[in-house]
Amino acid sequence: MRRVLMRDPIFIFCFVIVAGLLLMSVGNTVFRDGNVDQTLMLYSDEGRLIGIPPLEPSKYQWLGTDNAGYDLFQMLVEGFKWTVSICAIVALGRVVIGLFIGIPLAFRGARLNGFFKTILDGFLILPISLLALMMLAATLIFGDPTQITPLFERVKLELIVLIMLGLPAVTLYLITEIRQLLQQEFMIVAQTLGGGVWHRVRLHLLPHLIPTLVIVFMQQFVQTLMLLIHLSLFGIFFGGTVILYEGVMPTVYEWSSMFGYYFKQFTAMTWMTNHLFLIPAIALAALIFIFNLLTSRLERAFRLRRQEPVVTEMNVAQSEAAAASLDNPFSLVDVKVSLKNGSDDL
Amino acid sequence: MTYIARKFAHLVIAFFVLIAISALPTIVVQTDFSLTSYWNGIQQQLNQLQKLDEITYYNFTAQTDLLLLPALGPLVKESVIIFTTALAVSTTLGLLYAYYYYQSGRRVRTVLHQTSQTLEMVPDLFWLIFSQFLAISIHRATGFDRIEVAGGFAEYIRFLPIVTLTLTTMFFFIKWLTIHIHEQEAIPYLELAQAKGIRPGGLFWKHLLPNIIYRFYLFFRSNIITILSTLLIVEYLFNVQGLFRFAVYNPQMEILLVILFVIYIPIFLLDLFIEWIIPNAWKGGI
Numbered sequence: 001m002r003r004v005l006m007r008d009p010i011f012i013f014c015f016v017i018v019a020g021l022l023l024m025s026v027g028n029t030v031f032r033d034g035n036v037d038q039t040l041m042l043y044s045d046e047g048r049l050i051g052i053p054p055l056e057p058s059k060y061q062w063l064g065t066d067n068a069g070y071d072l073f074q075m076l077v078e079g080f081k082w083t084v085s086i087c088a089i090v091a092l093g094r095v096v097i098g099l100f101i102g103i104p105l106a107f108r109g110a111r112l113n114g115f116f117k118t119i120l121d122g123f124l125i126l127p128i129s130l131l132a133l134m135m136l137a138a139t140l141i142f143g144d145p146t147q148i149t150p151l152f153e154r155v156k157l158e159l160i161v162l163i164m165l166g167l168p169a170v171t172l173y174l175i176t177e178i179r180q181l182l183q184q185e186f187m188i189v190a191q192t193l194g195g196g197v198w199h200r201v202r203l204h205l206l207p208h209l210i211p212t213l214v215i216v217f218m219q220q221f222v223q224t225l226m227l228l229i230h231l232s233l234f235g236i237f238f239g240g241t242v243i244l245y246e247g248v249m250p251t252v253y254e255w256s257s258m259f260g261y262y263f264k265q266f267t268a269m270t271w272m273t274n275h276l277f278l279i280p281a282i283a284l285a286a287l288i289f290i291f292n293l294l295t296s297r298l299e300r301a302f303r304l305r306r307q308e309p310v311v312t313e314m315n316v317a318q319s320e321a322a323a324a325s326l327d328n329p330f331s332l333v334d335v336k337v338s339l340k341n342g343s344d345d346l
Numbered sequence: 347m348t349y350i351a352r353k354f355a356h357l358v359i360a361f362f363v364l365i366a367i368s369a370l371p372t373i374v375v376q377t378d379f380s381l382t383s384y385w386n387g388i389q390q391q392l393n394q395l396q397k398l399d400e401i402t403y404y405n406f407t408a409q410t411d412l413l414l415l416p417a418l419g420p421l422v423k424e425s426v427i428i429f430t431t432a433l434a435v436s437t438t439l440g441l442l443y444a445y446y447y448y449q450s451g452r453r454v455r456t457v458l459h460q461t462s463q464t465l466e467m468v469p470d471l472f473w474l475i476f477s478q479f480l481a482i483s484i485h486r487a488t489g490f491d492r493i494e495v496a497g498g499f500a501e502y503i504r505f506l507p508i509v510t511l512t513l514t515t516m517f518f519f520i521k522w523l524t525i526h527i528h529e530q531e532a533i534p535y536l537e538l539a540q541a542k543g544i545r546p547g548g549l550f551w552k553h554l555l556p557n558i559i560y561r562f563y564l565f566f567r568s569n570i571i572t573i574l575s576t577l578l579i580v581e582y583l584f585n586v587q588g589l590f591r592f593a594v595y596n597p598q599m600e601i602l603l604v605i606l607f608v609i610y611i612p613i614f615l616l617d618l619f620i621e622w623i624i625p626n627a628w629k630g631g632i
Contacts, residue, residue, distance in 0.1 A: 292467035
């Protein structure tokens with residue numbers, strides 16, 4: 001599978017973009033202490049004042065500046081690691097906990113699973129962002145900047161809520177996948193030969209489940225990002241929102257919070273010329289697109305790997321030829337079978 | 347009789363689960379989780395059930411508390427119009443696409459598949475912004491101002507919310523339909539029907555579609571949360587006077603409880619109706 005991915009230019013392109021942005025983001029923190037350049041007034045070479053924030057995109061500020069004069073490109077670079085880390089932690093948390101709950105339940109009878117499904121059915125009709133808004137609003141919105149609780153406490157609470165709200169859907173999906181795997185012939189054989197539950201899970205189930213887990217992780221990553229965007233539009237920025245006289249303000253400048261923050265400002269300005277709002281919006285849409293593309297390429301690679309057992313056709317042909325051979329019916333015969341390789345892109 | 351009892355039990359359990367979900371906001375106290383507070387929240391919601399008609403909300407325009415249930419009707423109507431129209435249009439377009447895809451040749455299929463796959467990856471947020479951008483651009487270039495980009499207190503906005511919700515839902519459906527057309531093509535019954543001289547139209551509408559329609563409904567049912575999430579953000583950004591926007595502006599537990607019931611009961615009834623109307627043979631039975 002690694003071979004397929006290494007030969008896939010689209011996967012490599014997306015991977016390089018994500019890895020490059022991540023390196024730049026970490027580098028900005030390590031080498032520049034996370035500083036972002038601020039331009040309060042822009043002068044020409046002759047010393048004439050030619051602009052005040054928000055500055056339009058130019059060769060000096062590639063993506064322009066915000067109202068406070070901060071370089072938007074540098075802000076995006078600095079915030080990237082936070083956005084990716086938050087989404088990765090939430091997605092990983094959901095997958096790991098879902099697996100711990102899902103595996104024991106999948107080994108139980110259909111009736112228990114049916115009951116579990118009925119219980120979780122209610123969770124599958126309400127948008128998570130609405131529930132998250134109600135759960136987090138009271139804790140993460142601060143009217144008084146002096147009353148802000150420690151960042152660690154806020155982040156911990158928000159991460160737990162985000163993980164837990166997505167858990168029912170992930171758990172149900174994993175249970176279905178595991179139950180399908182348990183019905184496969186190799187699992188039935190493993191059970192018939194006396195393999196214990198832990199043995200079957202470790203040696204047979206997990207290796208077959210890993211592709212699914214990777215895909216689920218990627219899907220959850222994108223879903224978490226969408227959830228963060230929705231929350232920031234509702235005024236709940238990641239890590240908390242401070243209400244000031246001038247309006248609301250995030251405490252951590254990650255991408256979704258930046259988007260929500262600038263979205264609140266754009267309404268008072270001209271729609272079309274407002275790069276403040278458009279740039280984070282386009283950046284977020286591009287990030288989601290890239291992660292969706294990565295997921296799709298991973299799915300393709302796993303699908304191609306699954307098609308590998310086609311080789312067994314050759315084994316069958318070899319066995320048949322060997323059986324027909326009078327010399328040595330127990331050794332395989334080298335048979336060249338032309339295998340049809342359909343279009344992999346479909 | 348067993349079926350009715352089972353479904354009734356399902357509904358009763360679901361009601362308790364919905365009450366438990368609606369009390370979830372009370373589980374967070376300061377920056378901690380409190381089970382005691384959550385239990386009190388559940389009890390409060392159970393008590394609220396006995397006096398649903400007394401629930402009020404704060405109306406900013408009237409600057410006073412108003413009764414929730416009479417006010418909920420127009421909001422539900424607006425959300426239902428947008429949701430059902432978008433769903434009907436996206437399902438129709440999705441099925442027409444699937445039919446065209448099914449009868450196309452290999453090269454056309456590759457182009458269609460790659461295009462739809464790429465568009466499916468575009469987040470709903472982009473469609474929202476892009477549609478508003480387009481409407482404003484058209485207005486600037488031609489002076490055409492019949493497309494509303496945001497609703498107001500007494501102004502209904504439907505066209506752009508329906509378009510954006512349709513787009514995201516349609517690509518979602520198209521992906522599933524394409525995968526399942528490939529899956530069905532690998533099963534010999536289509537080949538047999540083709541050998542008997544049935545035309546591609548007949549193959550698709552009479553043989554292939556009945557085999558996937560029930561699973562298509564199950565797919566829609568298990569992913570309804572995604573469509574509702576998009577509807578939520580569509581209502582919020584376009585300022586639609588709908589149910590979800592109302593919930594965002596009135597984040598109270600008792601209102602959440604009513605909204606959960608309002609969403610769940612029609613879906614439950616739809617499930618029953620689909621179970622009843624779709625023949626067993628279409629569900630994979632005999």
